[in-house]
Amino acid sequence: MNREQLIKLRAFYKNQLLNDTLPFWFPRSIDNEFGGYLLMRDADGSLIDDDKAVWIQGRTAWLLSTLYNTIEPRQEWLDAAKAGIDFLNKYCFDADGQMFFHVTRDGRPIRKRRYFFSETFACIAHAAYAKASGDEQAAGKARALFTTCIQYADGEKKLPPKFTDTRPSKGIAIPMIMINTARQLCETIGDPRCDEYISKWIREIETGFVKDDIQCVMEQVAPDGSIIDHIDGRTLNPGHAIEGAWFILQEAMHRNNDPHLIDLGCRMLDYMWERGWDQEQGGIFYFRDVYHRPVQEYWQDMKFWWPHNEAIIATLSAYLLTGNEKYAQWHQMVHAYSYQHFHDPQHGEWFGYLHRDGTIAQTAKGNLFKGPFHLPRQEWYCYHLLNSYLDKDRV
C-alpha cells in the first residue's frame, strides 16, 4: 500500500469509529437510572434485554475511557465511563471478591462463572478510567485486580474446576488475556510488574502453543505442551490465535520492533490465516480441527464478527512492521469481506453472526457476548497504528 492509501485507510477507520460505530451505542446505552450500560440491542438499536453482561460493562468503560485518553477529552465520554466504573464497583463483585458474569439491570446477580475474564476487563476499565479522571482509587483498584488476575493465571488462586484431573490441559486464553491486561496497564497508569510478566506470558505461548512442525497455534495443550488428541484438544480457534498474534506484534513495537517478536507474531498469523481463512466463501471460520476432523461445536463454520476484527488488526500490524505485501493483501481481503458482510449501512455497527456463506444468521448488535468492544477497538487501534506509522514516516 502506498502512503496515499494508508492515509485514506486511517481516515476510514476514524470516521467509522466516530460516525458509525459509536453513535449506534451512545448516548442511548447509558443507564441513567442504575448506572452501567444497556447494550443488548437489535439491528435498529431497540433493546432486546435490559440485563447486563459484566465482561461487556467493563469493556465499555475501558473503551470510553480510552477514547477520552487517546482521541480527545470529551466530557461525555468521561461521564459515560464513570457510569460503568460505578456500576462495576457497586454491583458486580460478590462478597467473596470474585466478580459476577451476568447481572440484572439493577445489579442483582444472575450468574457467576468459573473464569476470571470479568476481572481482567474490570482491571483495564479501571486503569484507563484512572488515567482519564486522575482518580487514585480507580488506579488502586486496577492494580489490585491485576494482582488477583496474576494469582489466577499463576494458579496461586483457584476457581472451581469444570473438569477432573484425569486429562490436565492449559489454554492459550490465559497468557493472551494477561498480555493484553498488562499492556493496557502499561499504557495508562503503568505498573512495574508488566514487562517481566509480559515476557513470561509470551514465552508460555511460544513454547507451549505455537507448533512450527505442523504450522499451527493450538488453543489448548497438555501441561507439557503436547497435543491432546481428543475432540476438544484438537479444536483450533483461528481468530483467537490471530488476536494473540497482534498482541505479540504490539509488544514487538514497544520493544523497538524486536525481530524475534515480529517473527513470532507473523508466524502465528501465517499459520492461522492458512487454517482459518475460508478459501471458498471468504471470511474466517470460527473453529477448525488440527487434523481436519469434525469439530464438536455447532457454530464451527460460521463467521463471527470478532475474529475479523482481530484479523484486520493483525494483518495491518504485520504489514506496517514488515512491509510484506502479502499482509497488505490479506488486510484488504479481510477488510473488504468484513465491511461488506458484517457492516450494517442502515443503522451502523456490525452484525455479529453470519452463516458460512456470509448471509446474516441473526440480527442482534449486542447480547451477552457482543457489545461495543471488538469493532470499536479495531477501528480505534488501526487508526492509531496508521497514525504513528505515518507520523514516523514523515520525520
Next chain:
Amino acid sequence: MNREQLIKLRAFYKNQLLNDTLPFWFPRSIDNEFGGYLLMRDADGSLIDDDKAVWIQGRTAWLLSTLYNTIEPRQEWLDAAKAGIDFLNKYCFDADGQMFFHVTRDGRPIRKRRYFFSETFACIAHAAYAKASGDEQAAGKARALFTTCIQYADGEKKLPPKFTDTRPSKGIAIPMIMINTARQLCETIGDPRCDEYISKWIREIETGFVKDDIQCVMEQVAPDGSIIDHIDGRTLNPGHAIEGAWFILQEAMHRNNDPHLIDLGCRMLDYMWERGWDQEQGGIFYFRDVYHRPVQEYWQDMKFWWPHNEAIIATLSAYLLTGNEKYAQWHQMVHAYSYQHFHDPQHGEWFGYLHRDGTIAQTAKGNLFKGPFHLPRQEWYCYHLLNSYLDKDRV
C-alpha cells in the same frame, strides 16, 4: 394415508433401522477391551475420539436391550447391551453416587455436569436390560436410579446450581425426561409409582409451559408459569417441545386414547410446528424467540438431526390418533426433508448438523451428543406404532 401407504411406511422404517442405521454402529462400536461403546465416528465410521459420553453409553444399552425385547431376541444384541451396562456400573458413578458426563475409553472421569440426564439414561438402560436378561440386580438398579431421579426432579436432592436465586426458573426438560423414564420403566419391569408420577408431570407441562393464549410451548418459565422476558427465558426449542408432544400422545395411547391427552399433545405439536418449521427452506429450526427477537445461541437456525426424529414420531402419532390429514401431510414433509438431507446413502445413518439451507455443516455421525439413539429410536418407534395400528385395524 391409505392402508397400503402405511404398510409401505412400516416396512421402510424397519428396513432403515435394521439395514442402514444399526449396521453403521454395530458390531464395530462395541469395546471388547474395556466394555461400553466407541461411538464418536466420522461419516465413514472411522473413530474420531475414543472417549465415552455417559448419556450415550446409557442410551445405547437401552436401544440394544429394547431391540432384543421388541424386535427379536438376538443374542448379539443382549451381549452388546451387557457390555454397556457393565461399563456404566464399573466406571460411570462417582464415589458420591452422582454419575459422570464424560469419561475416557478406560473409564477415568473427565467431566461431571450439573444435570441428572446421565442417571435417567442409565435408569432406562438398566430397566430394558433387566427385562431382556432377567437380571434382578439390573432391575433393582433401575428402580434405585428412578428413585434418585424423582428426588432430583422434586427438588428433594439438589445439584450445584448454575445460576443464583435472583431470577428463579423451571424447565420443561425435567418433566419431559421423567415422563419418558417412567414410561420405559412401565414397558419393561413395571413400577407402581409410574402412573401417578406421569400424570403429575403431564400436569406440570400443561399448566406451566403450554401457553394457549400465544399458541406456544415454553422451554422455561418462572416458578409461577409466567414468561421470563429476557433472552434465555424467551428462547424456544421447537424440536424439544415436539418431543414432549409425542411423549404425551404416547400416554394418550396407554390410556385408551384419552381425548384430553390427545388434544394436549396435538396442541403442543401444532403450536411448535408453526413456530419451528422453516417455511422458506424446510426443516425445523433449533431455537426461536417467543417474540421473534434474536436468539443468543449461535446455532439457532441450524437444522439438527434429532428435532426431525421427534417431529417424525409426533406427526405420525398425531395422525394415527386423530386421522387428521394435516398430520399425515406434516409427517410426509418432515420425513421427506430428513431422509433427503440428513441421511447418508453412502455409509448409512444420518449426519447430525445442517446449515439452515440444508447443506451439511459437519460430517460426524457420533460425538459427545450424538450416537445411536434418536434416529434408531424414531425408526423403531414408528415401526411399532404402525404395527399396532395396522394390527388393530385388521381386527
